[in-house]
Amino acid sequence: MKEIVFATNNRHKLDEIGKITAGRLRILSLADIGCHEEISETGSTLEENALIKARFVREKYGCHCFADDTGLEVEALDGAPGVYSSRYAGAGCNSADNTDKLLKALQKTENRTARFRTVIALLVNGEEHLFDGVIRGKIISEKRGTGGFGYDPVFIPDGHAQTFAELGDETKNSISHRALAIHKLVKYLYS
Numbered sequence: 001m002k003e004i005v006f007a008t009n010n011r012h013k014l015d016e017i018g019k020i021t022a023g024r025l026r027i028l029s030l031a032d033i034g035c036h037e038e039i040s041e042t043g044s045t046l047e048e049n050a051l052i053k054a055r056f057v058r059e060k061y062g063c064h065c066f067a068d069d070t071g072l073e074v075e076a077l078d079g080a081p082g083v084y085s086s087r088y089a090g091a092g093c094n095s096a097d098n099t100d101k102l103l104k105a106l107q108k109t110e111n112r113t114a115r116f117r118t119v120i121a122l123l124v125n126g127e128e129h130l131f132d133g134v135i136r137g138k139i140i141s142e143k144r145g146t147g148g149f150g151y152d153p154v155f156i157p158d159g160h161a162q163t164f165a166e167l168g169d170e171t172k173n174s175i176s177h178r179a180l181a182i183h184k185l186v187k188y189l190y191s
């Protein structure tokens, strides 16, 4: 397989996978195949959402494709915001609003354990495959760092002293939930 569609237009994600696959695979974005629709994420799990996006692309455009969905799962919040991570503070809110809401929800909480989890759904040759990647860490009580995106300024991965937003893209991309899932995907595609 020479080309595969990644059902996203997120630059961070496209750059990250471009670095991991290092030219071994030609990755097309949704814009590259002329898909400008917002694919609604109506599932109640990361797995469902990843499959919804990948199936949409396969059915409408007939290409090999994969899609991902990620959630921040906080132990003291019973796994929230989880599948609702992108709209935790409500529809129309941005990452800063979501992060502020999270810090508020944890204000009086000692247990700061959390994890990022990514699920990738791959649709090739009429088959569906799921891959996941998990990174554990903790949520600090104030934002630190300017890199990354989303909840990065408040998440410190286990074994590190800095947030994802302080560690920089290179370090983050070598250990992140998404990188782990992408590595599994790439390994499968090349096996």
Ligand code: IMP
Residues within 6 Å of the ligand: 068, 069, 070, 071, 072, 085, 086, 087, 095, 098, 116, 148, 149, 150, 151, 152, 164, 176, 178
């Ligand atoms: P998505 O499914 O990858 O679009 O992620 C859903 C939401 O999770 C995003 O809107 C971000 O708020 C958050 N998120 C996903 N990946 C990351 C990450 O690598 N760092 C911080 N937040 C993330």
